[in-house]
Amino acid sequence: MKLKSLMLSGAAALTMLASAPAQADAVKLRMGSATADAETDVYKIAYRELSKALEDMAPGQFEVSFFPNRQLGDEKEMVQGLQLGVLDLAAITNSVVANTAPQFVVNDLPFLYANQQIAAKILDGDLGDELLASLDEKGIVGLAFCEAGYRHMLNNIQPVNSPEDVIDAKYRVMQSPIFIGMFESLKGNPVPMAWGDTITAFQQGAIDGLEVPAWVVAGANLDEVAKYMSLTRHVYSAAPLMMSKASFNKLSTEQQDVLRKAAKQACAVQRERGAEQEAEIVENLRAGGKIEINEVADAGPFRDAMQPVYEQYRDKIGSDRLDAWLNAVKD
Missing domain, CATH: 3.40.190.170 (Bacterial extracellular solute-binding protein, family 7)
Incomplete structure (x- = not known):
């Protein structure tokens, strides 16, 4: 799918959304995913938890719509969509993000994180926040780190x-x-x-x-x-949850703060769900x-x-x- 197609797909998605009932004053955000629309899919869980956290923190102020199965492009195209402002939100595999922001390759270093607790401590702390902030110059706002599990x-x-x-x-x-x-x-x-x-x-x-x-x-x-x-x-598969800087800048300061907090909470829950699923599988x-x-x-x-x-x-x-x-x- 070419970038032009991504933009057209996004426009078509917006047309579909226009017919859906929603609060008139709600901030409408589109979140893309390259994977299947399954309840156990890690990216579907991230979307679901983000929507829940936003509704809990700011009832009626946000409406997040989910587009799985590459409806808005593959992961590389979605990163480009975030940069151009034709896509609002996406959780993207770390190695794909590293193609745009090479410093993210730190998360792909083998045997770096011995367990999920160490990964969470670092990625939720100052080092993780600094890494997310480095996306700003790429036209992207890094919100939090979700995950796709261990290999x-x-x-x-x-x-x-x-x-x-x-x-x-x-x-x-x-x-x-x-x-x-x-x-x-x-x-x-x-x-x-x-x-x-x-x-x-x-x-x-x-x-x-x-x-x-x-x-x-x-x-x-x-x-x-x-x-x-x-x-x-x-290898720990981090999955940064990111937002288009253009979309983020349209929000009020209060809405930006809510979105950041909701993203942190959603990714923490998503990682917990992922660990539970892996333990069950094993x-x-x-x-x-x-x-x-x-x-x-x-x-x-x-x-x-x-x-x-x-x-x-x-x-x-x-x-x-x-x-x-x-x-x-x-x-």
């Missing part, structure tokens, strides 16, 4: 408890330099591969393992083809008895092995910012 390792060799357990193993990775660099630093053999070829390659032994979120394991029935699932939490996989699941007790050795990857991205992230982040995850 974990599956393989047919052995459980992964330490970096040594990855040595020489062939892992399918996304066609992304940071994922390739991660497995190279662990002395594994990364195999960049399209997802459509991955499961067959795994079944045939062309690769030894792969790395995906828990919901993909359940959705693709990977417990039927993998022997081991290690909860490595090697428990169901364990109960199924088809795959052996283990927790990684200490992410420290993995993080130490990532130093070459971290240094590779120091200039993009900013040297001071990277050092601050690395110190924060140790506290």
